[in-house]
Structure formats: structure tokens, C-alpha cells
Amino acid sequence: MEGMVVCSANYVPLTPISFLERAAFVYGQRVSMVFGDTRYLWKETHERCIRLASALSQLGITRGDIVAAVAPNIPELYELQFGVPMTGAVLCALNPKLNATTLAVKLQQLEAKAIFVDYEFTKVVLEALGSLSQTKNNSPVLILIQENHTNAFSAIPINFRLDYHALLATGKLDFDISYPKSECDPISICYTSGSTGKPKGVIYSHRAAYLNSLGEIFRIGMRQKPVFLWTVDMFRCNGWCFPWTMAALGGTNICLRDVTGTAILNSIFLHDVTLFCGPPILLSKIAETLAVDPQPLPQKVDVIVAGAGALPEPQIQTKLSELGFNITCAYGMTEALGPVTSRTIRRSCHDETSQLDHEDARTRIREGTHSLIIEGADVKHPTTMESVPADGKTVGQIMFRSNTLMSGYLKNAQATEEAFQGGWYRTKDLGVKHPDGYIQMKDRAIDVINCGGEIVSSLEIEDVIIRHPMVSEVAVVGRPDELLGETPCAFVKLKDGCCIVEEEIMDICASHLPEHMRPKSVFFGELPGNSTGKVQKFVLRDRLIKGDGKSL
Template structure:
């Protein structure tokens, strides 16, 4: 930018400031490993120099396949400091999926953690990379790999520029799940990452005293921009390589964990853990990924968790809206408070707000019942899809990003998600919200989790079917669950079939993979035996 009093926005500035303001403060923890903010910044700078030595230049892609380890946190600064673009890969991807993404984004360098080398070995011969870097020990047959520590260039005499010329340049690429086709590369900008990180700080109520537990994968929407946010405020990152409810409860107690982000399924796991008990410190959990049921919100609050409910997509840097709590809600019964808190709310402070529209892009009535598509725009929305102008144009038809999510607008201006467009069950011409049915089933004291999908029906086209996981040592029959649901919703919404199963298929971030259930049920349109 040419104006003398305008500086291009970039989250890189957050680490530069934190290292100068909190040089000796603990910034990163993983088990016995600890690093101060001064050390954090020094490693990010050393990584940037090292990547530049390996040939990384303006907008070159640097891919990372790693769990929530300090090296991936450092990469959120070190890669863009080298002028490159960070591509953090989902650690649960199959080898073929990894190969596709590396080719699609034209990655120059792949950094892989030693625990994930088996994901790379089957595709080693296909890789078209200049360098493969391994965090830890291990090798890949047929590939010349270098150990991570050896690429770091600690030449402190070579200055690092913590600014950028173009705030709209791509800082990272995050790939969608690809459940309805090839995954798409969602481009984030320096400006968007900066502003979304600031939004996270405000809405999740972080301070320099925040001790953030990394329960959310950093590869997922760049951890909802939290690597940048916690660093901006000078908080402490507690890295966690895998979700383990007992370990999380231990870290709450030993490290003084004050904040974490998680899908509702992770909340369910924590609330039902044998170690679950109220903590001496306040704990704020920001939850998204699926609409949390009022039941789990109530249970979490009993343990002293403060729930911040947000909503968003990969295309919106993670969270885009937040269910802001109103002061007069405190006068309502706990169940009513939880019901209101389960809504997706209003646009976060850095956004252009959220709308619910019909197919003509006209806002639906704010009556809490008329269903439309949720659309968004502004600083909280992606730059576009990498190498896919047609998909980008379609996504922004009418000037707003089309989420593909269906919802209603309430009279108070709060949005409530009713379903993904593909998850709505259309039975005999009636729309049935799978979310509504799931929340009713989870309100039964024996139910831990539930997923509802539409299954083939000769008479109605499709009917809702439920898959239920019960709490440990709890027993309940399908008939009991149907009777429970029938007292809380219209009869036509009650599932004809309820399967009690051991576990639901989930992504690495805890989202239930309904497409797996749906694919199985629609294969051959076979007749099911009712429970």
C-alpha cells in the first residue's frame, strides 16, 4: 500500500510483537518441551530462512502433514515469513488423497511428522517435490529426505521482514473434506487471517493469561485462526498430539487450561469422562462443527464450562457467526437458556453479517420457521478456490458466499441452522430437520450421540432413520426412544427405524460423517428390519 499511514494487515506481526512484549513468557508446551516467545519467534525466523535456502519464494506452497506439534504452530508464521503459502494437510487422509492435494496445489516442499510417514510411503514414487522434510526420525524409501532441525537457519544477522506488501496475498490453503467430489483448495489471505484472529480473541474472550489447549487440529481451517490469535494476545499454547479425554482433564489441572475449541462430539466425550469434575479455574469452550444439542450445553455448564457457540465453514476461516448471550436470558429456565444458546446467532464482529435467503436471494421472513440458505460475505470469507474459477463464481453467486446450509432467521435476528441441504429429509413433501430429530433423541438420558439420515421409502420417498450411541452401561430400546421422541415432536418426524450402535463414523475434528451412513443405506435400496 502506498499511503504512509496504512500498513498491510498480516498475522505475522502478532509474533513479532509478542516476542518483544513477552520475550521470556512460556509460549508453547508439549509434554516436557517448553519454548518462550523469544524462542518461538527465533525458530519461525530460522524456518523462514531455511525454506528460502531451499528455494521457497513468493507464493510457493509448503505442505505440512503433522499432528498438533510445536513445529506446525511455528509453520503458521515461518512459512509465510519465507513468502510461501502454508498447506496444512488433514492427518487422516488416505495416501491417494494426499498425493492429489500435493499435486493440485503444486507443493514445492512437504514437511511430514515421523508418526505419519506410513501415509507418504505408498505415494513416494509419485511425489514431485523439491524437498521432503521429516520432523523427528525416519526415512522414506526412494526419497531423499532431510531432518527438520537441519533446515533451520539460525543466522540471526540476516534480518527477517515481519511485514507484507500485499495483505490480499494468500497466506494459506485449506482443503475441503471432498465428501461430494474432489477436495477444493480454499485460499485465505493475510488480511482475512488477521481479522479473523482478532474476531476469535474478542468472541472467545482471550487475554494474555489464556492457556489454550490444542484439542482442535491445526490443519482444520488453520485451527480456526487460533495459532495467530493466541500468539497475538501473548497466551500459552498447550499442544496435544491426539484427542484423549483423560489427558485433557489432566492438562486442565496441571497446566491451568482456560480455553479450548472443539466440536460437540468432543464435548460429549469430555462431559462423560470418568475424570470429569468441576475445575478451580474458569474454562471457556468455543464449539462448532455441528449444532450442539441443548442437552450437552446444559451438561457442560454444570461442570463450569462457559460455552461460546460459533458457526462457520472451511470457506469462512472457521467461525463466522456467534450466538451472543443476552443479559435477559439469565432470568430464563436453564433448559430455555440452553435452547437459545444452541442457535448459530449473528455475524462475528469482523464480518458483514449473516443472511437467510430464498432461491432469488431475497431474505426469508424472520419468523423462526421459514427455511432458506445461509449466505455470508466480507473479510470473514475466503479469497476463492485454488485453480477453480468456475466453482468460485458459483459459490459467490449474487455477491454472497453460499454455504449450502439451511436455516431460519428468528425475530431477534439470530440464525438457527436446520440442516445441510443434503441432510434435510424430505418425506412425503415435508421437510424434516435431521438436527431437530437428533437433539430430541440426545435429550434422552441414556443417549450419548445420535445421527439421523433419510433412507429410501416406497411410500414417502424417504423417511428419517436414526443411529444412536448410548452412554456407558445405559440401555434403551428403539421403541423407548421412539416413544420419547413422539412426546417432543410431530409424529411424522419420528424415525421409523432406530439402530443402537457402538460408534458413529467421524472426521478427525469430531464431525459425524453422515455420508458414510447414507451411502450404506441407499446402496441397493434394500428393505430394513425395524427395531
Template sequence: MSAADSPFARDLDRNAANYAPLSPLSFLARTAGIFPDRAAIVHGTSRTSYRDFYARSRRLASALARRGISKNDTVSVMLSNTPPMLEAHYGVPMAGGVLHTLNTRLDAAILAFQLDHADCKFLITDREFAPVMKEALALAKVKPFVVDYDDPEFPQDGEMLGAMEYEALIAEGDPHFDWKLPADEWDAISLNYTSGTTGNPKGVVYHHRGAYLLAQANVVTTSMSKHPVYLWTLPMFHCNGWCFPWSLSVVAGTHVCLRWVRQKPIWDALADEGVTHLCGAPIVMSTILNTPDAEKRDLEGRVVEFFTAAAPPPESVLAAMKDAGFNVTHLYGLTETYGPAVVNEWKGEWDGLPSSEQARKKARQGVRYIALDDLTVMDPATMSRVPADGETMGEVMFRGNVVMKGYLKNKQATDEAFAGGWFHSGDLGVLHPDGYIQLKDRSKDVIISGGENISSIEVEDVLFKHPAIQAAAVVARPDEKWGETPCAFVELKPGASLDADAVIEFCREHLARYKVPRHVVFTELPKTSTGKIQKYQLREMAKSV
């Protein structure tokens, strides 16, 4: 009997009663119905219930639909961690649109490129970012409908760029808007751009299914019980805040917005709001630990769960965070995997190890999220798994439902990324005998500073434009505060004269500030016999700068 003739295949079709596309939009609808009065969002002195969070998201969806936004239309937002950013994560896809969150640290040229590449139809922008967005809109070919957000809790004096203010847009919408789940869970829900390691950034497309699954996996991975309180120290523009805007609705959690990551507001929120979870790069840990004692607050014995990615924190930082009341867990992922898809699952038997050995265990990236189908280290040439000996290098590869749909309008890059049926991360690492992976290098020489990717190629291109510079190479220099910072090695042309301050100032004129080298070393660059710069030597040199 063929599979098609099996009784398990006959008269058992999917229908409206037994199948619905997976989408994180359903989480908010459920929680608003069960816990309507529960605090969903805290922002400054304002508090928004789940009833109002859901209603305002539906208003946004309704207003967007009335202004022509429909399936696969891109809605871009230039927002910090404020309530409209959370509302956009639901309201935009409720209207069928694709949410494109702009990195608030980027320069106008890159922002303009993204707006054009994404075919932006609608833009919501915070007045704080008016100067750079005004320039970006002037450079862009697209002419989206622009709405300004004027934060009532933290008023800004930036120019109004658009035709209306955000609250006026919300007022246009229907709080009972009859939104629909996507017709297909494979439909796009959001668009996130990589940092562009080789030329212009690539647009990474997420689907509803992946967002649904990673949002739930976050809840499991971070051990969120009912009604957690999450502090937004991680930018929501970064991989959709690692999908936590959707995760909190699963467990009726409270979002505590943080417009600026500053010491006193962090500690005040930790104490006053009873924060249970937060995420961030090493810079957030440094911010917390370096707070003056007068501004620190008593957590009354509570342990706050802190999740960090990027470079593993040094042993001294882990110890200091533990003493301050935080349990640090190391995560790893990429924009292409919806943010973190790997976790350093801590085992109880490791608690008895010496602190130095515990730090070595915590420095490993770990094992796959529950929502990821497979994770391994492979020889990219043979597509065979490397021995699990903790020594043999290979490329870290992913497979599963929380891997992107692909790169927008870039079939070649998509095909290359998925060659052999695996997502090629571009990160080099080893596989330990217990199945945990550990990164050892980055094949594209990406520098991760403060949780943001910096292309060494992009910085080098700027340096080469200086008339006095003959050759340049940029590598990561370990930094306790930022994780890593760019360190530039520069060879001058014969007879040329230049100092480090002049190089840094030149870079500031052409790069976003976080990409500018913090250190400049004038030296003859080490090269192979064929003239290739030996970056591994420079990395060692950078450690002693």
C-alpha cells in the same frame, strides 16, 4: 466537483508511511519485541519464549527460502498440535509460501489428491504419520522435498521418509531473516481442504487480510485479556485452528500444545498451566466430563472459557460443564469463513431463564462476528431475506472480509458459492426475531462427527460397492459424545445375507475410521413416487436406533 477533484482525494495517496498490508505475521513480531521472555509455547516439559518462537519462525522461513520456496509455493504439513505446527503458521508465509495443513485423520488416497492438487513443493511430516504418508507420497504425482519431525518430548518410531529432520532444517535458517509483509494483503496465506461432499475435496484459499481480521475478532469474541493461556484441544489442521495460532500473538498468550486429546493431560494442563481458554467439538467436552475422578484436578474456582462448534451440546452436557468449571459458548462457521464467524452472544438477561430455555438459547448459532460484514438467511432462488420469524427456512449466507478468496483451480465452484454477491453456505436455517440464526438442516447432508465433516455421499458410495447391497442411505444419528455419527440404512439384494459387523468391516477397508457408520439398519428404504430416498424419515428413524 467530481470525486476525483475533491481535496480529500488530492495529494492524499497511500505510501510507506501511512499504509501497510494487513497480515497476522505482524502480531508475532510485535509481541516478541515487547514480551520476549513471556512463555509462548508449552509442549511437554519444554517451554519456548516469544523471543525464541519468533527466531525459530524466521529460521524456518529462511531455510524454506534457501531451498527455493517463494511466493505462492505450497508447503504442506502433516503435524499434530506441536510447536512445528505453530512455527509453520508464521514461517511458511514469512517465506512467501502458502501453508497447507493436512488432516491427520485422512486416508492415503485423499492425502495424495490434496498434495497433487495443491502442487506441494515442500512437506513436513511427523513420524507418527509415516505409514499413511509413505503411501500417500507413493500415490501422489508431485515429489516434494520431505522433512521429518521427530518429537523430542514424545518420540515416535515411525519411518523417516525424508532427506532430513526438522531441527536440522531449522538449524540451516537465519534467526534474523529479513522477512517482508506480503506485497498485497489479498495474497494467499493458507490452503484448507473441505471434506469433499460431492467428489474430491475443494481447496479453500485464505488471504492475509482475512486471517488478520479473524485472529483479532477471536480475541474480542472470546474476551481474551492480556496473557491468556490457550489449550490446543482443537486440531490446528482444521481451518488453521480457527486462526487461534495467530490470535494468541495479539495478546501475548501462551499456547499449551496437546499432542493427543486425552483425559489426564487435559486436566493436568488446566490445573498446572492455568488454562483460561480452549476450543473443541462435543467429543472434547465428553472427554473432560468422563474423566475418572482420580484424574480430575481442582481448578480452584477458576472458570475456563470453552468454545464449541458443530452440533449444539445437549442441555445435560451444558449443565455438567458448568458444574465442572467451564463456561460454554457456541460458535458456527465453515472452512470457507476461516472457521467460526458466528457466535451465540449471551445476554445477561438470559441468566434468569429456566435451564431448559437457556439450553434452547445456547442451541442457536447466533450472530455475526465483528469481522464479518453481514450474515442472514435467504431464499436461494430469489436471494431475498426470509422473514425473521424463527420458522421460515432458507440458506444461511455470509458476506465480508473473513470469507475465503475462493476454491483453488475451481472457478465454477467459486462462482456458484458467490452467486448474487453472497457466500452460500449450503446450510439451511431460520432467522429469529432478535436476529440470531439457527441451523435446521444441511442441504448437502453433511454429518459433523467430532468436529469433522463426513460426506454421506462418500459413505454411500462405498456401501454400494458391496456385492450384497442393493441400496443404501447414510444420515446423521445424534450422539452425545461425538455430536453426530453416521448411521447406515441398507437394503440387501434378494437372497443376500449380511450382518452389521460385516458392513462395518467393509467400510473400514475403504474409509477413514471416523467416517465408518457406527450403526447399521437393514430395512426397505422409504422412497418418493419417483424413487428418491426420503432421508428426513431416516433421520427420525436414526434417533431411535
């Protein structure tokens, strides 16, 4: 339109780097970070991140380079979320629980110019790097993160060139921050969990990170001066974007090296924690600790759970709620920068909301599915791309459209094209849409069981079996059958000291499931899991194909 212009006065590329600069100005004297006896103010965190960026620049790190990190939730990893992008480089925080072989595969793909390594994980990183073919010219700079930053520089392993805090000391406060030329420039890479056997590097843009960080505030209804306990891994979707969200709000970050029920509760009472997030197992850890000494919380604490693992029994959830925990179940994936919806995706038919007739409940459903940052959430036929009827029965694929989705998969154009085929992000999760707008996840497309023409959800069967008081974990997969094609087969891990027989699992399924959904066989033992705790169902299917189910 005539008269319109786009210039530096009315357009600045969106980047969460700006959140830290604002935090230093607005909340400079407010506590930003607590880790044991270590405390920083937002002014100090800002300065440390600038020094970090300056020091990295002096090492030759520049726009487009990749910097990797292998560390738990410690202040240094938090600072990398800002310091690396300030150089124009791209951060990839890797799961420190990976074995050397898996880590080597990811490092080979990343070709990182520098790798920050926490002292606990030097051995596995060096082993992984040792298996890669590298020359002196392309080997990454290794920087050690030590627990006690007063340790002498000479004490670091010979393979490591620098110590984190010694590196920080070389940085300058007058460093000229390298802002993105385009808000679509990459800011980070996060790897999928690989529950299907093929983990992929997911690329996030500055724009998506910025918008999703702000979206967290509205999605969760975060209060002023939040105190966030770091129980969700920072390597997982950049900690669900909370490093940037907390800077936007000037909140306080409470870091934990080891996440236990006791550590969580102690932090809540000591630091007045208002929010923490992570997998459902967090609730079980807390419940086990409270079983010894149940006591109400000093204030209400919001808890958001999503990801691998089943929720604890309803009575445990009720007890936690009575003690002061506001529990929200969310649904998302790495490609969407973490949780996408909350209170909207029901894992099974047993997760019913008793007050759906109330207008406020229906409003929450609509808000959860169609949040401010999600342009579209739907269940579609994967071929025709038509929306399935909102009848709660017709199965389709859950799809999203949003400004907060990944930019693509690292060095995998084919997978990127497939994910965005038809102009929507295809989650590969199957679901149904209810008349009230509720989207109910039925199963992963790869995990559904075709039993004599009936599509059976493995999740619905698992949600029944996990109710048994002696069951710790369960995974259901399809077992090849000459007559029916596939039949449900359950793999069950029992709680310590418990012993039950196959018939007991069959009985609880018979009480809650129709005939075609009941497992025809049950095996007991440990379940194969990846480094993030997700059961690798493809391993179980392979064992069944080979007739080796009982080797669990």
C-alpha cells in the same frame, strides 16, 4: 479526493506475520510455548520462525509456492504458521488421520514444493506419494519432524532429505522477511472436511487471517495473558486462526499430541489454562474423566465447541458449568476461517434459551450474529436473494458477507463462483430467522428430507434421538418412498454394552416430534465417518437407495 495519497507511510498490507514480530518485542520474555518438557519464550519462537523461513528460502521455497505439513498439534506445526508465510509461500496443514488414498488426492492437487512430516505419519505419506506420478524434478522435499530433536541426522529415513531441527540450524537470523505484496495474497490453504463427499481446498488471504485473528479477541472476550490449550486441530482452519491470535496477545500455547479427557484436565491444573476449543466430543471426554473424580477447576475456563457431533446431555453441560467451564456453542465453516457466530445458531428447536426476554440476552444474540468482523449475517431466499421474514418459520439459506471469508477454492473456479453468487457467501445451510434476530440452523440443504411436501430437518430428529441414554451417535437421512417421496430413516450407534430395539427409538421420537418427522425405520451399527469425525450421510443415502441399510 484532492490531497489524498496512499503510500507506504499510511498503508501497509495486513498480515498476521506482524503479530509475531510485535510479540517478540513486547512479550519477548514471556513463555510462548509449552510441550512436555519443552518451553520457548516469544523471543525464541520469533527467532526459530525466522530461521525456518531462511532455511526454506535456501531450499528454493519462494513466493507462491505451497508447503504442506502432516503433523499433530506440536510446536513445529505452530512455527510453520509463521515461518512459511515469511518466505511468501503458502502453508497447507493436512489432516494426519487421512488414509493414503485421500492424502494422495490432496497432494496431487497441491503440488507442494516441500512436505513436513511428523515421525508418526511417515508411512502414510510415503505410501501416498508412491501412488503419484512424479519425476526427480518435481518431487517434493521431505522434512522429518522427530519427537526428540537430539536424534542424529543420519537416523532419518532415506526418503527424507532433512530433519526439522537440522534444517532450522541452517537458517539465518538476518533473513529478509518476504511480506505480502498485497494483503489479498494467499497465506494458507485448508481443506474442507468432505462430509458431502467432495473436499475442497479453501484459500485464505493474509487480510482475512489478520482480521479474523483479531476478531477472535472481541468475539470471545479473551482476557490478558491467555493460556490456550491446543485441542482444536491446527490443520482445521489454521486452528481457527488461534496461532496468530495468541501471538497478537502474547499468550501461552500448551501443545498436546494426544487429546484425552485426562490430558485436558491435567493441563488445566498444571498450566492454568484459560481457553480451549474443538468439537463437542471434547465435553464428553472431560465429563467421562470427571465422573471418576469430580473436582472444581482452579479458575474459570472458557470452552468453545463447534463442528461435528452432538452436544452431551443438558445435565452434563450443567455439571461442567458448575465445575467452572464457560461453554459457548459456535457455528462456522472452513470457508469462513472457522466459527462465524456464537450463541446464535440453534441447531434445533430443543436448544432454547430460557432468558430471551431479558435485554442482556437479546444483546448477546445481536452481538453473536453481528460481530465486529461480520458485515452481514442473514437468511435469504436462494433465488431472489430477499431476506426471509423474521417469523421463525420461513426457511431460507444462511448467508454471510465479511472481510474474513475465503478467497476461493483451489483450482476450482466454478465452485468459487457458485459459493459467492449474488454477492454473499452461500453456506448451503438452511435456517430460519426469529423476531429477536436469532438465526436457527435447520439443516444442510443436501440433508433436508422432503416428506410428502413437508420439509423435515434431520438435525431436529437427531437432537431428539441423541437424548436416549444408550445412544452414542445418530444420523438421520431421507429414505426413498413411492408415496411420500422421502421418509426419515435413523441410523443409530449405541454406547458400548448397550442394547435396545427399534421401538424404543420410535417411542422417544413420538414423545417429542410430530408424526411426519418421526423415523419410519431405524438401523443400528457403526456410522460411516470421515477423518474429522463427521458422519458421511451421502454414504447412508447410497445404501438406502441400494436397499442395503441393514448392512451397517
